[in-house]
Amino acid sequence: MSAAFQSEGQWQWESATAGAVAGFATVAAMHPLDVVRTRFQVNDGRVFNLPTYKNTAHAVFTIARIEGLRGLYAGFFPAVLGSTVSWGLYFFLYSRAKQRYSKNREEKLSPGLHLASAAEAGALVGLCTNPIWLVKTRLQLQTPLHQTQPYSGLYDALRTILKEEGWSALYRGIVPGLFLQVSHGAIQFTAYEELRKFVVDFKSKKSEKTPESADKLLVDYAILGASSKLAAILLSYPFQVGIHFSGQRPGNDGIPRYMDTWHVVKETARFEGFRGFYKGITPNLLKNVPAASITFVVYENVLKLLKLARRND
Structure with missing residues (x-):
């Protein structure tokens, strides 16, 4: 095995480890x-098992x-597992995708290739982790x-879902889930890479005169x-609204509230209009904007x- 191949492999596993640790820290905090x-x-307004x-x-x-600390941390374990696995x-x-698209490690990728790398990673992650997110959603929606x-x-959720609804139920919401993973990740990582490139270039010119402190770099990464x-x-x-509607547990009659993603879209537009697709965006921003910094x-x-x-080894 060549030294270059070993170096590339180590770099990718280091990225995976750093991503997993970052995912755990984010969930624990938010x-x-x-x-x-x-x-x-x-x-x-048509669901009677959720408070207003x-x-x-x-x-x-x-x-x-009403529910105590346990209610605020409902679905915490699958959230930690899902976030750690997803980010890693x-x-x-x-x-890996970036390394494959670049001709050599020193070449900077274009925004289009950053977009393609993030979209490819998002699609594969979505397929692997959808069952975890479905269970997390159902646990979070349980109330007194x-x-x-x-x-x-x-474990009980997975066992019950398989027994009552079958394997296909674990992939309810997969269509909006894939759209979310691909579009969200592609936008976020392309924006991050391009902004980071700009900041690094600017700081490198500036650091020739004044060395950059570690604290300032932390602020840069957070912003x-x-x-x-x-x-x-x-x-x-x-897409997130579509996922959570699709992933709801069937009622006592065993019939899901929504048959598929298109049914979610039609019913949301019919009863709530455009605003229905942005419900819960305030806590989402309060959670995810600082979470992304973390x-x-x-x-x-x-x-x-x-x-x-x-390097020290």
Whole structure:
């Protein structure tokens, strides 16, 4: 095995490890807002097993008062598992795609190739992790008002879904899920890479006169992560609403509220209009914009530590 091949392989696994650590840190910090976002998205006024929340703060206090800390962290384990696997796999596949599209490691990719790399990684991650996200959504939607026997956790949810609904149920919402993974990731990572390239070029010229401190670099990563995430959320948010509607558990009669993705789109447009596709965007922004800052700050620093450890070996 050549030294160059070994180096490329190590770099990709370092990206995967840094991505996994970043994913875990993000979920641990921001999960309660994810619960609120999910409940807002599926509450169309026709669901009777979800309380009505006035706004994000009211939702957080209501869940804490009625369901306790457990309610705010409903679906935490599948969220941690899904985020850790997703980010680790995403960064690994994204770095491989970038390496494949570039003729050599020193060549900078165009925005179009960054877009293609991110879209490719997003599609593969979506196919691998959809069952985890489906379980997370269902656990987050369980409340004391729930009419069906609640799932006790990840394993019980998977076992019950397979028993009652079959394998195909684990891939409910896969169409909007793939659209979300591809479009969201492509927008976010292309924006991040292009902004990062601009900042690095600008800072490299500036650092010839004044060396850049580590604290300033952390601020740069945080701003870049937040900016790229904001663009991705605003452009791809309706797909998230489609996923969470599609992933709801059937009622006691065993009949799903929505037959497929197109049914979700028609019913949402019919009863709620354009605003229905952006329900829950406030807690989503409150969660994901700072979460993206955490993700990329952790990712860049873990990657730097891994590279430093490799050089010292």
